[in-house]
Amino acid sequence: MYWSKTFIPTLREDPGEAEIASHRLMIRAGLTRRLAGGLYSYHPLVLRSLQKLETIIREEMNRAGAIELLMPALQPREVWEQSRRYSIMGEVMFKLKDRQGRDLVLGPTHEEVITDLVAHEIKSYRDLPKTFYQIQTKFRDEIRPRFGLMRAREFVMKDAYSFDISLSAADKSYQAMYDAYCRIFERCGLRTKIVEADTGAMGGKWSHEFMVLADAGEDGLVECPSCSYAANLEKAERSVPLAEQAVSSEPLRKISTPGARTIEDVSSFLGCRPSSLIKTLVYVADGKPVAALVPGDRDVNEKKLQNVLEASTLSLADEATIQRVTGAPVGFAGPVGLRIPIVADISLKHAVNRVVGANKADAHMLNFDINRDAAVSLFGDIVIARGGDGCPRCSGSLAEERGIEVGHVFKLGTKYSQAFGAEYLDEKGQRLPIVMGCYGIGVTRTLQAIIEQQHDANGIIWPPSVAPYQAVVLPMSSTPEALRVLETLKASLEQAAVDYIVDDREERAGVKFKDADLVGFPMRVVISEKSLANGKIEIKARGDASAEMVPPGDAVITIKNLLSTAVPTR
RNA sequence: CGGGGAGUAGCGCAGACUGGUAGCGCGUUUGGUUCGGGACCAAAAGGUCAUGGGUUCAAAUCCCAUCUCCCCGACCA
CATH class of the missing domain: 3.90.960.10 (YbaK/aminoacyl-tRNA synthetase-associated domain)
Known part of the structure; x- marks a missing residue:
């Protein structure tokens, strides 16, 4: 791809509309623009990242045995009445009427639709277990959309739903999703913290959130450095020393x-x-x-x-x-x-x-x-836990952090299956409710969380696995030799399946360097007369301080090596 | 919805208190010089001053109402 042919409207100055680093960088690097509050266009570059992230998610979902489908975003009111969530979720749902005057909603999530589907189509223990997933645009009329893609009114979510014959079988499905989530976030180059969480409007008994630690995070959480305990502040317990104080009461x-x-x-x-x-x-x-x-x-x-x-x-x-x-x-x-x-x-x-x-x-x-x-x-225990409180699981003391919730897994039990009559017949012919779990990843939010976690003063530092392009090539010279080196490099990058963009703009070097850093391509290749005079071209990883000078023939192997050490792509 | 801030050229901002010709930087266009870390010179284009109403000879500026956006809280991937 050529820079001049695609669309990367970078900004020299920080946009006034954005506060936190990731939001600012997404706009400045030309990845997105706001249409209205909480509504954003995905420009070509960030769309590529989104598609790469979706591919990682699909690979790991499929590996975990989940099956992809796609359900309507437009849903009839009735299914929400059936789960009694029309009033609970009512405020966050966009509601509309069709020409017949029937009430419809834009799906904020899909427990109702999938359970309705399963209730109609799955009848036997022989058909279970099943885990379905989809990657789809969700709509939520948020009280306060915030921070760009972090909390948007329209966003891409991966949602999955598991159906099992028993609680213990459901635990296995839950664990499979939990493990898949760990692999997904690791492959994105994200450091996540898994915390115990409240189930909220979703209902159910047990849940874990996948948090990206960041000061700009909207959630507070505590973790114990001495054991594995970690929890969202909404849920976090604490232990309290109950030793009596050796102080006597004064008169009231x-x-x-x-x-x-x-x-x-x-x-x-x-x-x-x-x-x-x-x-x-x-x-x-x-x-x-x-x-x-x-x-x-x-x-x-x-x-x-x-x-x-x-x-x-x-x-x-x-x-x-x-x-x-x-x-x-x-x-x-x-x-x-x-x-x-x-x-x-x-x-x-x-x-x-x-x-x-x-x-x-x-x-x-x-x-x-x-x-x-x-x-x-x-x-x-009725107060919000905080740093310094005693750990409820060991004798350690809790540390407080902030995080961005990128994934959430729930054990739902039979709340929805009972509401929709999703039952199966077991081997004895007994009719039993299907045990469910549900699992979400905020796909577009994850993308922004990656930027929040991976950036410096000059711009984004994309992990190779989700970078729009793995390499940017800056041709600084148009001598016949330089052009020949460029053509050879392009061919070998293509052969090695390294995707790249050539900055062919009529701009001075400084502009191209600044933009390359701002957009954050993992690898930068500079072809200039000066280095070519020594028979070398320059290769630099975005996160590294200095560049390597290598012969053009070694470029691809050097890039491959640097890419593989940057972040595990599995 | 409660609290705080803001809407002036594509972007970032000044002008408002004290009413009277709408400005600066960046970007854009054209010409020239430059060419490895956001170059320089010259010329040019670009504005219903968020919207509606009011006060006034005269409103970006004063008054009233409305809309939108940002930040803090309740909600969530």
Whole structure:
């Protein structure tokens, strides 16, 4: 390919619309342009990367025994009603009507369609197990599209669904996908962290997320350096030392704290640390108010709280409810004398001499003793874990990181198969629900995550396996000898199946060097009169500081060697 | 939806407070000189100042409304 023939609209300056490195680079390197919020065109170069990534995914899915199919992106409302997700997912779905007035949605995911298909077509244990996958454009009306392809409203996803006769058989399918995911991300040159995750709107019992560690990541996670424990913050547990403090309780005392509603207000007013305060938050769980107590410097993890309460719905109480339950305006709630159930974080088990709200405007209580002064109905782990907390699996201490979720695998159980009547007959003629799993990779997001992880001040550093072209050739001379060397090089690159682009533009060398670095081709070959005078051409790997000078005849072997050491392509 | 910022030439920005000729850099076009890390000189093209309304002799500038985009939170691959 010739640079002048394709379409690579690079920018000299950083675009104003982009904040994080990968987003900025995708636009600057001419890989993509925004049409509207969360909607992007894939230019020729990034399309090549996308296709290479899809090929890797297909190879690994097929190797894992999954079968590719393709389902409609346009789906009838009915299947979503059937799984009862029309209301749960309703907000994120693009909805439309056909000319008959029938309701349709643009598929944000395909559990419903695939389960409906399987329910109709698979009847016998002889037909199982099966894992189907597709690579397809998904549509989600995101609350806030962000960071270019990182969170777009239209994006490419690989989704897979497994169907098994039993939980233990489903575990095998799950593991096969899990292993395939590890190979896929490794082949992309990505370092991923696999973390335990919450199942969210997908439902199901168990899931793992594949995270690309990056400061710009949207998810927080913790990991233990001493054992293998790692989890999304939404899910992460922590262990809390329960040794009793050798401090005796002082008498409870009410003090005036005019206007001090927040933890910061109160701690600076009293000149004490936030951790010596206890936050009292009023929630409504399944329609009934409950109070949650956490240390002043910690935040409630609502999912954990919901689990501890075994509640199916949970939300923060509104002002009126707080006023009614505590008898005080927002900001002064406290556990003393409260007549609703109280859940306290496990770390408060022996809390003494703390500061709490007094359930009275402009007043707090000093020297609160949780066992003496409050009626706690339940202690549990209800705060968001953070770095420094104890590991729940060993005696280590957790480290906190940020990550980009590029893949997610779920054990779904029978939630969807029961909703759609996806059942099979076993060898005894018994009718049983099919056990499912589902598995997603954000394909376009993965591409951006690669850039987020692999770039420097000059631009992108593509891993060879997903680079738009593996090599860029810069002809700096048009002498007959240089042209002959170029033609020979092209022929041998083609023979060796190294894809390349020749920068044939009428530009000065500096421009071509800058653009080559910006776009990030793994290999750069420079043919110039100066080096040709010594019978050499120049070869440089994008990530390396210096170039190698080799005879033209050794170019391809040198490139092959450098490519193979850059990143495993398997 | 709540909070914060921004819409002026293809891109990046100034101009606005204090109303009066729309500007700079990059890019683009033409000619010339240059030619291994975003060259130089000269000339040129390119604008409903986001949209609608209002105030005024006069609005990019002041006022009101709307739309769009970016960032922080709730959602997710």
